[in-house]
Amino acid sequence: MAEGRIIKALSGFYYVQAEEHIYQCRGRGLFRNKKITPLVGDFVTFDISNPNEGYIMAIKQRENELVRPPIANIDQAIIVSSAVDPAFSTVLLDQFLVLIEAKNIKPVIFITKMDLTSDEERSNMISYQKDYQEIGYDVELLSTKEPSHLPNFAHYFSNNITVFAGQSGVGKSSILNALKPSLLLKTAEISKSLGRGKHTTRHVELQQIQHGLVADTPGFSSLDLSEIDVEELADCFPEMREIKADCKFRGCMHHKEPKCAVKQAVERKEIAAYRYEHYLRFLKNNQSRKPRY
Structure with missing residues (x-):
């Protein structure tokens, strides 16, 4: 028996990392009978039937979990909002913050597309940045068109499990591509007719980025607050x-x-x-x- 963390789930297989090795595993029938689904981010014990394949035997208790994307044991969520195109919305930002707070996940706020703002819009963003910083949140203003300064934010990712959150088209994939160009995530163009982007990600995988693990998904965009009492x-x-x-x-x-x-x-x-x-x-x-x- 060995212990590790699921870093990818795809086509019924779970890829478990234990130290430097990744093992392709299946879930036991016991999980299906109990309607338990192993999630990316789960800490598990697994039986290695051969050097590279095994069966997940048990799932350790989760600190937290999200439904979309299906991922567990997250340390922080980086909420990405754009200053413009789509327009900045404090309502939308606060919905994301409430959902993340309810899951006991640490929120960090990135506001993108600052290079596209007018003087008035930039002033408003700086004012909002101050408001949220006074609450206690980390807030970064950045340009996704000129992302070369993103490595300066490495401290956010180091030793953390990070998931991104935010509506489509705000630049989540662009940030991930800038942090790790080998990801080559498709960036979603804004649909002018719908005012939102297209979903481009099919599965969740934890990627090594800046000495931490990041879910290589454009993030969750489900904003149902009804589960919160x-x-x-x-x-x-x-x-x-x-x-x-x-x-x-x-x-x-x-x-x-x-x-x-x-x-x-x-x-x-x-x-x-x-x-x-x-x-x-x-x-x-x-x-x-x-x-x-």
Whole structure:
């Protein structure tokens, strides 16, 4: 028996890395019977039936997992937003942040296409960068047209399992190609008629990049917040999570309750008004959804 990590899943085979070797494995029938699917990123024990092939015998407990892309035990998600084309959206960014916070994954924000901005747009991006940095997020402004400075961001990848997130066309594949040109990921052109790009990735694989492992997928774009309980939503906003204990009422939803520390912080401009408005929007959407039986 040996231990390793699944770095690729393709056509029913799981490729498990153990030290410097990669073994082609199949999952045991036991997993199918229990409706358990091994995921890229899983730590597993496996039986080597010959020098290069074996069977996965057990999957260790996961720290976290995503559905799209199907991957487990992620350390961080780099959320890629573009300053323009498609236009920057704080609502979309906050949806991604909430989803990632809910999974206990560390978010990092990359804002691309800064070379295409007007003076006013650049000023707005710098202002947003400051807002999110004050919350505690790492935010980098970069150009995907001139990506030669990307190696300066190697510290984000070192010793981490990283997945990318963001809508199509913001430059995720371009960043990965710049970090590791041998990947040759297809970059998705923006569809002007639909306002979104085309999906170009078929399977998930962890690639060695900058002394870490990166999922070579343009990232997940599923933005369903309905899985997050309304009572836990505020915890996905770090600036609210930090002060919620100061609210008068335990279990305060930071909406209509009196003497709410969060609302008071918004009034004092210690919490950005647009972040609070997004919280209320997400809260309303989750409260209004029909219960599933």
